[in-house]
Amino acid sequence: MPGLESDGSIREWVDEETRHVDVVASWESLCETYDALRFSDPLSDAERLEEFKWIVQQMNAFLTKMRNRMLSCRDPEAMVEALMASHTQTGKADLGTRRALVYQKLKQRWLQTTVARLQVMMMEKGEAHGWTE
Numbered sequence: 001m002p003g004l005e006s007d008g009s010i011r012e013w014v015d016e017e018t019r020h021v022d023v024v025a026s027w028e029s030l031c032e033t034y035d036a037l038r039f040s041d042p043l044s045d046a047e048r049l050e051e052f053k054w055i056v057q058q059m060n061a062f063l064t065k066m067r068n069r070m071l072s073c074r075d076p077e078a079m080v081e082a083l084m085a086s087h088t089q090t091g092k093a094d095l096g097t098r099r100a101l102v103y104q105k106l107k108q109r110w111l112q113t114t115v116a117r118l119q120v121m122m123m124e125k126g127e128a129h130g131w132t133e
Contacts, residue, residue, distance in 0.1 A: 011071065013121075017114055018067035020060045023052050030055065033102050041098070051099040058103045063110075077124050080115055087111040 030052050034043075045050075066086065073079040093104045 010076075012020055014067055014070045017117070018063040018070070020063060021056055023049070023056050026056055027052065030102070033105055034098075035107065037101065039098055050104070054099050055103045055106065059106055059110075066110075066114075076118060080118055080122075082110055083115045085117070087115070 038120050066083070069082050069086070073082055087108065093107075094100045095104060
């Protein structure tokens with residue numbers, strides 16, 4: 001069975017959901033995540049910038065991987081399964097540094113949000129999004 005890649009609207013949605021991020025556009029979100037995780041060690045601006053660059057680089061690699069995985073799925077249900085399987089794999093993640101913890105938190109947040117959006121789209125009937133039954 002062909003992957004979802006052949007369907008333009010699904011491909012567009014996946015492309016949008018997996019669009020790469022950059023440090024400047026992500027700055028406030030990263031600061032909010034650091035604040036929410038209540039880190040107490042002092043962090044200089046230079047250290048913060050280096051950590052943010054690393055996190056963005058990791059997120060972009062993750063988003064590329066998820067894009068490829070999602071586009072290889074045969075239908076939206078398989079996409080949800082693939083995303084949920086990726087979510088359970090985060091339990092084996094490296095949590096040895098502050099930046100690694102933030103990256104894992106952002107991955108989990110992205111996976112949860114993307115699964116929820118996909119499930120809502122599936123419930124609203126797929127035809128509006130190019131899915132036929």
